[in-house]
Amino acid sequence: MKARVHVMLKNGVLDPQGEAVRHALGALGFDGVNGVRQGKVIELDLAEGATEADVTAMCEKLLANTVIESYSVEIG
Amino acid sequence: MKAAVIVFPGSNCDRDLAVAFEAAGADVQMVWHKDTELPRDLDIVGVPGGFSFGDYLRCGAIAANSPICNSLKAHTDRGGYAIGICNGFQVLTETGILPGALLRNAGLKYICKSIGLKVVTRDSAFTEGYNAGDIINIPIAHHDGNYYADDATIDTLHDQDRIAFTYTENPNGAAKDIAGILSENRRVLGMMPHPERAADAGHGGTDGAALFRALMGALAPA
Numbered sequence: 001m002k003a004r005v006h007v008m009l010k011n012g013v014l015d016p017q018g019e020a021v022r023h024a025l026g027a028l029g030f031d032g033v034n035g036v037r038q039g040k041v042i043e044l045d046l047a048e049g050a051t052e053a054d055v056t057a058m059c060e061k062l063l064a065n066t067v068i069e070s071y072s073v074e075i076g
Numbered sequence: 077m078k079a080a081v082i083v084f085p086g087s088n089c090d091r092d093l094a095v096a097f098e099a100a101g102a103d104v105q106m107v108w109h110k111d112t113e114l115p116r117d118l119d120i121v122g123v124p125g126g127f128s129f130g131d132y133l134r135c136g137a138i139a140a141n142s143p144i145c146n147s148l149k150a151h152t153d154r155g156g157y158a159i160g161i162c163n164g165f166q167v168l169t170e171t172g173i174l175p176g177a178l179l180r181n182a183g184l185k186y187i188c189k190s191i192g193l194k195v196v197t198r199d200s201a202f203t204e205g206y207n208a209g210d211i212i213n214i215p216i217a218h219h220d221g222n223y224y225a226d227d228a229t230i231d232t233l234h235d236q237d238r239i240a241f242t243y244t245e246n247p248n249g250a251a252k253d254i255a256g257i258l259s260e261n262r263r264v265l266g267m268m269p270h271p272e273r274a275a276d277a278g279h280g281g282t283d284g285a286a287l288f289r290a291l292m293g294a295l296a297p298a
Contacts, residue, residue, distance in 0.1 A: 009179075020184055065134055067176060068179060
C-alpha cells in the first residue's frame, strides 16, 4: 500500500518561505500571485495490512507537528 | 550538582554546555541519544544546541522521538530540572515538554550574532542570578528560532510569568519577542540564545555565567 501525506503550515501561521517564493514570482513578472504557501509531501511505501489509521498515527507522532502544521492523508 | 548532557548525532554545543556546567561546579555526564535511561539522581538534564539529525523533517523532531527522550520526559514529569538551548529548545517543544514551536526565522536567514536579552522574570532557578529588567548580551545562532504558539498559550505564558527572556530587538519574528520560556513548574527552561557561549572571559562575554551559577546555587545539595 502506498500513502501520500501532505503537510502544510496551518492557516494563520506565517510562512516566510512561501512569502519569499511569492516575491520571487513577482520579480519574474508573474503578476497576480496573491499568496504562496509551501508545504511538504511525504510518500510512504507500506507493508501489507497497514491501515489509514496507522498513517494517521504516524502523522500525529512524527510526520506533522500539529502545533503549527495540518496534514492530510491520501491512500493508494 | 549532577548534570547530564544529551548528545544527538549533529549536536554541536554539547561540550560547550558541559564546560559551562563544570565551570559552575557540576559533575557532568554525557548521555548518548540511544541510551534508554538517564543516570540516576540527576539534578538537571541539558539538551544542547546543534543540528540533531541534520534538522531533517523539522528541527528537533527526530531527536524528540529518540530513546533517551522517553527518559527525559519521565524526568521532567517527575519534576526534574532541564534546560534546552537552541536546538535543545526545539527538541523540548517537539516532545511537548514545553508549549509552542520554533518556526523558520521571519527573514529566512540564519543569524549568528550577539544580541540583547531582557530578563523578564527572576522567579526560577535559572534566572534568579539576574534582576528582572536586566539587559544581558548573549549570542544567538539559529535558522529556526521564531517562537510561535497560539494566542491562548502566549497569554498563559504571560499570565503565569513564564516568559524568561525577550529580545531587545526581535531578530527572527518571535511572538512577543520571546527568546526563552519556562515550564508551568518553572523547572524547565527552553531558550534560543546560547548562555553557554557567554560563560567565560575567553568567549568575549560572561553574561551567561550567572545562569549556571544560579542553577548551582539552587540545585547543589545543602
